[in-house]
Amino acid sequence: MSFDRLIRKIVETKNPTVVGLDPKLEYIPEELKAEAYAKYGKTLEGAAEAILSFNKGIIDAICDVVPAVKPQCAFYERFGWQGMKALAETIAYAKEKGMFVIIDGKRNDIGSTMTAYAVAHLGDVEVEGEVYTPFGGDALTVNGYLGTDGISPLTDICVKKDAGIFVLVKTSNPSSGELQDRSLEGRPLYAAMGEMCEKWGESCMGELGYSAVGAVVGATYPEQLAEMRKAMPHTFLLVPGYGAQGGGAKDVIGAFDEKGLGAIVNSSRAVLTAWQKQNRPGSEYAAAARDEAIRMRDDITQYLPEIRL
């Protein structure tokens, strides 16, 4: 009912990073794509198969050094239900390999509709008494604009399924300030959202100091990151924006607590395209991803205390 499982996995790997599985066809080596198209044609099925096969290679290469993956729903939905099938199969594969899976869906709605999203991404669904797991993530990113009605259906499922959520607080993009930085009753809106996260988390505290309600705070705003770590002592942080978006290792230090815990830093593009950046052949895409994942781990942990429970 919290992020305890993720925290233990981070301590085990001594690695507070997550690899974003945001596949684009142009990241995938020609050989892999040719194989997929030979089976399914240049179709949505073919694209989905290429993505799945690419993801499996990445997961195989990183699963012993990285604790978690974060597939981004948009890059699967783009290929229709066939892409969503590849998402489900990617998640199942990553879990088989022992990884913690954060579904980046930024879902939001209210009441029974939000319950349906919670069931879809974190829970089980019943069909006349038969139980199925639609996507089976361990955590889901969500948007809190609708208030408690949009969050309480999730915390119920988090408790039941030992899962977690990350609520958007201060996002990494340039225009995040248009709304999030503006003054809401005397302090920035993101701070108000952060306070709501702390409150929502009270009903689902874990054993290791953090609740099941985490928050997304971008690496591109290091001051706010450090500020929110202090303001939200029970809220585990998911930190996007490292690498391709411009955040560096020093920028994310403020996200961590004195045990080197409390946050997980995401990198997507730099890992997935490492073989292209390093001018290596397509056959080495997975090995290149592993090299980049290790480089990222070392880059970030050099500034942290030894990671421990």
Place this chain on the structure above:
Amino acid sequence: MSFDRLIRKIVETKNPTVVGLDPKLEYIPEELKAEAYAKYGKTLEGAAEAILSFNKGIIDAICDVVPAVKPQCAFYERFGWQGMKALAETIAYAKEKGMFVIIDGKRNDIGSTMTAYAVAHLGDVEVEGEVYTPFGGDALTVNGYLGTDGISPLTDICVKKDAGIFVLVKTSNPSSGELQDRSLEGRPLYAAMGEMCEKWGESCMGELGYSAVGAVVGATYPEQLAEMRKAMPHTFLLVPGYGAQGGGAKDVIGAFDEKGLGAIVNSSRAVLTAWQKQNRPGSEYAAAARDEAIRMRDDITQYLPEIRL
């Protein structure tokens, strides 16, 4: 590149309402479910088939009197990729029958990720030069918490594909005020979001006075609805909360302009469960939905000026 198509369809049917396709298995007559389970078993495929078949019956029954349908993604995602397939097929069927399709996904992200969502729900995707339409909606609901970086990828596709978006402004749920009503630099946050909608819409104005950037404002807050109609003169409104959530016909009058346009009012549960509410046999579920859709139209239009261009 705007809501002109929707507006013309509303004028043609003289009906400013939309039926929400939010299927739950308990809404579906036993006969339909038995047929689906006979084909696919009590599985996710079976549930998805039951939903699709239920939706087709509703669409057949209402397509000459209601201009639009609004499938809610959560109720399809709940049944995994199999459910998403039923979503795609529901949308294709509704469009075949001439209906305008609003995908209620409340999607949000930034940059190329948001472009992927825009492509998924409103656009076309290329696989090595072959072009496919993943979900093919005419409009998509979105969440504006991330600012312009999350909206501009959508307006680009709206222009290209003659589509629209509805940004959450003031939602219909009880806790919507926790954030949306709080004072952002001297006025409610929802008003600031509304102003952003007007600004985002400037690049994609239609011929009939409204842009491609619409807004969601709930029927359960009639004063704010009338206030936002005035404050957002170029923003078409999607109004949830009529019926089951407690909003009445008089509560939505303020959403409309002097031609009876500018807004579309949603009802989901009351239409989908009309056969149960009216104690009619399952075989009449579609006829009951039509009766309820007509009752809703008449209930709302009695307070409006004659709908005209």
